[in-house]
Amino acid sequence: xxxxxxxxxxxxxxxxxxxxxxxxxxxxxxxxxxxxxxxxxxxxxxxxxxxxxxxxxxxxxxxxxxxxxxxxxxxxxxxxxxxxxxxxxxxxxxxxxxxxxxxxxxxxxxxxxxxxxxxxxxxxxxxxxxxxxxxxxxxxxxxxxxxxxxxxxxxxxxxxxxxxxxxxxxxxxxxxxxxxxxxxxxxxxxxxxxxxxxxxxxxxxxxxxxxxxxxxxxxxxxxxxxxxxxxxxxxxxxxxxxxxxxxxxxxxxxxxxxxxxxxxxxxxxxxxxxxxxxxxxxxxxxx
Numbered sequence: 001x002x003x004x005x006x007x008x009x010x011x012x013x014x015x016x017x018x019x020x021x022x023x024x025x026x027x028x029x030x031x032x033x034x035x036x037x038x039x040x041x042x043x044x045x046x047x048x049x050x051x052x053x054x055x056x057x058x059x060x061x062x063x064x065x066x067x068x069x070x071x072x073x074x075x076x077x078x079x080x081x082x083x084x085x086x087x088x089x090x091x092x093x094x095x096x097x098x099x100x101x102x103x104x105x106x107x108x109x110x111x112x113x114x115x116x117x118x119x120x121x122x123x124x125x126x127x128x129x130x131x132x133x134x135x136x137x138x139x140x141x142x143x144x145x146x147x148x149x150x151x152x153x154x155x156x157x158x159x160x161x162x163x164x165x166x167x168x169x170x171x172x173x174x175x176x177x178x179x180x181x182x183x184x185x186x187x188x189x190x191x192x193x194x195x196x197x198x199x200x201x202x203x204x205x206x207x208x209x210x211x212x213x214x215x216x217x218x219x220x221x222x223x224x225x226x227x228x229x230x231x232x233x234x235x236x237x238x239x240x241x242x243x244x245x246x247x248x249x250x251x252x253x254x255x256x257x258x259x260x261x262x263x264x265x266x267x268x269x270x271x272x273x274x275x276x277x278x279x280x281x282x283x284x285x286x287x
Contacts (some may be wrong), residue, residue, distance in 0.1 A: 053126035
């Protein structure tokens with residue numbers, strides 16, 4: 001059995017705050033009477049009776065320590081890694097965290113109900129709010145893991161002094177069931193993996209863009225080639241038509257020369273005929 005001098009106020013508080021609220025006061029006073037040190041006995045008698053929601057969390061921290069530790073370790077890792085996560089990942093993790101907190105609060109309430117306590121929805125909500133505070137704040141996580149809560153915690157609006165005031169005894173790392181922090185090499189590896197995944201997504205986007213550009217250029221090249229073929233064929237048609245026109249023009253020019261020659265002959269014959277008519281007329285006139 002441990003000597004009285006070796007038992008701290010926090011040790012005594014941890015024992016008392018695991019008891020049902022209805023027997024807390026009597027158990028506290030009885031424990032104080034067992035102490036020979038008057039100053040320590042006075043401090044024990046000064047321990048405040050926990051509110052029901054706080055007792056539910058204390059009970060859960062004592063009897064489901066592994067489940068609570070796992071949740072708080074996850075919360076610690078998320079707090080450390082949140083600066084490295086994008087909005088989409090943070091949103092997904094936020095939903096998962098809320099679901100986890102809700103499940104833990106329900107489990108804690110059921111555990112308290114099994115101990116004969118009447119747990120209302122309002123109490124369960126206060127338990128959930130307390131566990132949610134532990135997800136977001138390291139000091140709140142220490143308070144929850146200590147098993148010595150006097151009252152529920154609020155995720156927002158409480159500073160470290162107020163959180164400490166919600167715990168019986170001192171709140172320090174040595175006396176609390178503190179989640180082990182993520183090792184630097186694990187955090188560095190996670191960040192390196194995320195950076196590599198970001199690089200991969202960036203490279204995949206660049207590859208997709210390059211493939212799209214290539215496909216667009218190939219379609220354009222095909223269109224240009226087809227248009228060039230059509231233009232080449234049209235040029236060939238025009239050249240053939242031009243050659244036919246040239247040949248036709250050449251034939252017309254030859255025909256024109258022949259017509260001009262015939263016209264010359266016709267004019268000469270006409271002139272000669274006119275002279276013959278004139279001579280004949282003159283001969284008639286002399287008769």
